[in-house]
Amino acid sequence: MIDLVKGADGLWIVTINRPDKANSLTHDMLSELAGIAEGAQEARVLILTGAGKVFSAGADLDEARAGLAGSDVWERLSGAIAALPGLTIAALNGTLAGGAMGMALACDIRLAVPGAKFFYPVMKLGFLPQPSDPARMAALIGPARTRLVLMGGQKLNAEEALGFGLVDRIVERETLLEAAREIAADTLAADPGVARGIKALCR
Secondary structure (H helix, E strand, O other): OEEEEEOOOOEEEEEEOOHHHOOOEOHHHHHHHHHHHHOOOOOOEEEEEEOOOEEEOOEOHHHHHOOHHHOOHHHHHHHHHHHOOOEEEEEEOOEEEHHHHHHHHOOOEEEEOOOOEEEOOOOOOOOOOOOOHHHHHHHHHOHHHHHHHHOOOOOEEHHHHHHHOOOOEEOOHHHHHHHHHHHHHHHHHOOHHHHHHHHHHHO
């Protein structure tokens, strides 16, 4: 349910492929994603996307009730993505919800399709967010807007997310991966040491 394509140019494309379940995430899927991210030190660009019309609805509900919502595997995944020296792009093909927000927040750049929605109903469900998620979100959209999402339970549409700074560009669904590849092109063509150095300076 996780597809990985490694290009000879150093471009890795990771696809969450469980569209019949809105790409909801099981522990096994999260562990596989984390393993890919941990093993992607040589990837020059990593693009993270989903199959179908939803990027991810968050945790699989049955596994969430069984304890997945509080698992440290979410933090393992987002931490591994955030630590990568290469450029990371979340190509959000649809709605991004719940704990799945963490991996997108950890990416360097976020693209979204026009109909995407963004929400993180963690408090309503009686859970705390993963430890790094509020700080990463606040760094992008500010503390008050982070509370609007996490404590106010507000659902953002793509235009609001763009205005807040939660996403960096809205792209038509048909050209989403093409747009991500275009952004990746200069990094893939550059000297790897220079590209990694620039990312390090941007931290």
